[in-house]
Amino acid sequence: MRSWDTISAPLSRSRELILIDMPGHGRSQPVPGRQTISAFADALTKFIEAEQLGAVDLVGSSVGGRLVLELSRRGVGRHCVALDPGGFWRGWETKFFQSTIAASIRLVRGLQPVMPFLSRHAATRTLLLAQLSARPWALAPETVLTEMRTFAATTVFDDIVHELATGPLQSGTASTPGRVTIGWGRKDRLLLPRQACRAQAAFPNAQLRWFDRCGHFPHWDQPEETVQAILQTTS
Helix, strand or coil: CHHHHHHHHHHHCCCCCCCCCCCCCCCCCCCCCCCCHHHHHHHHHHHHHHCCCCCCCEEEECHHHHHHHHHHHCCCCCCEEEECCCCCCCCHHHHHHHHHHHHHHHHHHHCHHHHHHHHHCHHHHHHHHCCCCCCHHHCCHHHHHHHHHHHHHCCCHHHHHHHHHHCCCCCCCCCCCCCEEEEEECCCCCCCCHHHHHHHHHCCCCEEEEECCCCCCHHHHCHHHHHHHHHHHHC
C-alpha cells in the first residue's frame, strides 16, 4: 500500500481511501497454494464482501492494475482505474517481462545493505529505476527507498512472476459495473506501450489514457495527472 504514497494525500481530500497490501505483500499473508491473479481476485472479493464495500471504486497499478480489471470483469466494485496492467503481453514480450523483472529483483535484493546510499543520489536512482520510471532522478529518495525495501521483502514475488508469465492472459468483457480507465505510460519499458491497445480491445468500453513522459508507474512520474484521471473516472 506504500506504493500510493505519492498520490494518497491529494486523493484523500475528496475521497475516502481504503489502501490494501495485496496477498503476500506488506502485512498481508499469502493466499494458500499458487499465487495467481484468480486467487488474488478471490481473496479481494471476499474482503470487499466482508467489509460491505460493494460499491467501492477500484484503482490498481501493474499487477494491481490487472487485478482490478479482473475484478471489474467479474462484476465486482464500481468504477475502475487500471494503470499499466499486466496480462496483455504476446510472444517474446512474455519472456522479456519475466527475465528482466527477475533480474531486477535479484539485483535489488543484493543491494539492500547499500540501498539507503543508492536511493539518496540522483545518478544511482536513475541506474536503479531506469526500467520503471521515465524520470527516476526526479523521484523522492524516501519513495525509492520504500519501494526498494518492499520489493525485496515480498516473499511471493518470484512465484507471482512465474504465474504471470506462464498462466493465462487477461480476459476481458464489454460489460463492467462502471466506467473503466486504462492508463499507460508512453515510456513504459517493462510492459511495452503496444500492449495498451490489446487491453482496450479486451475491455472495449474502457477509455485509454496515455501518460506522456511517463514510465511503468504513472503515480510516480505524473502524480498530478494520475490523480486527475482517478477523480474523473470515479466522479
